[in-house]
Amino acid sequence: xxxxxxxxxxxxxxxxxxxxxxxxxxxxxxxxxxxxxxxxxxxxxxxxxxxxxxxxxxxxxxxxxxxxxxxxxxxxxxxxxxxxxxxxxxxxxxxxxxxxxxxxxxxxxxxxxxxxxxxxxxxxxxxxxxxxxxxxxxxxxxxxxxxxxxxxxxx
Numbered sequence: 778x779x780x781x782x783x784x785x786x787x788x789x790x791x792x793x794x795x796x797x798x799x800x801x802x803x804x805x806x807x808x809x810x811x812x813x814x815x816x817x818x819x820x821x822x823x824x825x826x827x828x829x830x831x832x833x834x835x836x837x838x839x840x841x842x843x844x845x846x847x848x849x850x851x852x853x854x855x856x857x858x859x860x861x862x863x864x865x866x867x868x869x870x871x872x873x874x875x876x877x878x879x880x881x882x883x884x885x886x887x888x889x890x891x892x893x894x895x896x897x898x899x900x901x902x903x904x905x906x907x908x909x910x911x912x913x914x915x916x917x918x919x920x921x922x923x924x925x926x927x928x929x930x931x932x
Contacts, residue, residue, distance in 0.1 A: 788817045795826040800868045802882040803827055804890075812887045815918050816894035821860040823897065825890065833867035846870050849889040851896035864893040880925065888927040891918045
């Protein structure tokens with residue numbers, strides 16, 4: 778009897794999920810894990826915190842100097858030897874944007890989790906070329922997850 782080779786299912790993810798709000802349509806831990814793993818290119822420890830408007834506004838003001846809440850904020854805590862970081866997802870902003878974009882709340886959460894995890898890994902969209910690379914990668918991942926292209930109008 779021969780030994781079976783050890784196979785890997787890709788990078789390892791240690792995920793913590795925090796629900797700081799109660800709202801309809803929040804993704805489950807399993808959904809968040811699936812979406813984060815889909816975007817992961819290396820081992821990581823990630824905390825996903827789903828927050829309300831007040832907490833998102835405070836974080837956005839403190840860390841980015843902006844007055845309003847935003848849909849997702851990404852915080853890289855450590856890049857080596859294993860990636861560690863946090864994502865803050867603002868439930869009311871995500872729900873409002875999903876309605877305005879005529880997409881499901883799940884599709885928008887999936888996109889923003891992928892977006893945030895890519896940011897954790899160094900992807901950016903500050904310059905046009907970086908934005909094209911990041912958006913192309915996001916589209917590949919999100920469509921592989923079964924959702925529409927997040928950058929197509931009314932996707």
